[in-house]
Amino acid sequence: MTTAERPVIVPLPPHLTHPFAPAGRADPGPAYRWLQVHDPVHYDPYSRMWWLTSHAACGAALRDNRLSAALGQRERARDDALPPSMLTTDPPEHQRLRNPGQLLLGPAAVRSLEGVLGEEIDALIGALPDRLDAVEAIGAPFATAVFGRLFGLPRTDWARFELLAGAASVNLDPLAGSERAAAGRAAMAELSAFLTAHARTAVAGPLGRLMADDRITEREKTGILGLAVVGGWQPLAEMVGNALYWLLPRPEAVAALRGSGGGDARHGDEDGGAARLLVDELLRLEAPIPFTARVATEEVPLPGGTVPRDGRVLIIIAAANRDPAAFEDPDELRPGRTPNPQLAFGAGTHFCLAAQLVRTASALLLPRLLGGFPGLALTTAPDALAWDPRPIPRRLLRCPVSTTGSADAD
């Protein structure tokens, strides 16, 4: 199709709600499933974007650099007053920014943090009350501890960091209205200033190594830190509630995790540690970043359809991760699913630079949490829990649990 032609619009059948309509957001699954079968490269007239829903189309699109992340992300997050980021940059410039980022988030950095992260998680779990909201009382402090240790932040700065990280996370949401988007950009500017001031003092640890690298400028380094926080803090925090939502009603999955010990989950281990496999399966089922955007720099044929030049593309990771063509029983939690080609971390050029950190930290947390509290249970029926009406990140608003299993806990 050329840009002069009008896209063919395949309407959703009337019994399915548009996934971004308020009523469709809590469970976009049925509409995604229908699109996968009937129109996997679908022009959505409301968002004026090409929606990719099949695993084949999403995987191919993520790996195709003719679909520009720089143009796709710029629409929502780019603010030229802020430092550049590798996610808003296409190859070959992208690699120049990503290589130094490995000093902060690569395998050596993650290995160096494993011991201290274990200690942080033990302290967090040891202080939990009997009744709590896991989103607020476990997810947020867990993510803050990971970043606090990664950046070597003084503990007295953790609360401020958490506030700024939460406020700047609005930048993840491409549907944020202009007021929220402006507030998100203002928070991002404040976060950048905070991170720059701190980074100037860093001499040790992964951040110290990044700051000592002379391949990129200080401003570019701050860009990496800002992206890490906006792209990572909230998804990491939300992963916890999403995981407990799936795990706690399923004793066999909990048993698999409790038995895994949590120490065998390093990325690169060939033993396929149970905790690590389970983390990937949980991210498949409830991808915290359910979609990402691109713009086609030329006509791009994909499995199931063609995106025209200048077409704005929405790669719906959450749909791809439940595609029956790629996953047997896609709506079931299978703790040891192997292989698991889930796309929660993206794929190709912009594959999440912190995937190993996320897998390691989560595989340290979950077995400790479930092992430490044999009675841990949801205190609200899973289908009564409320999902955030904003589609990104995918998150429970609250996840009330009892650490002792008492049913009247909430």
Ligand code: HEM
């Ligand atoms: C559960 C938690 C996380 C999920 C689900 C996740 C998911 C993703 C996804 C889907 C992308 C690709 C976006 C695209 O292609 O448009 C991405 C990129 C990225 N993520 Fe993550 N992320 C998580 C946590 C983190 C954390 C904790 C950090 C940093 C500490 C981080 C740092 C990055 C960076 C730097 C990129 C850009 C890579 C590039 O452009 O080359 N992420 N992440």
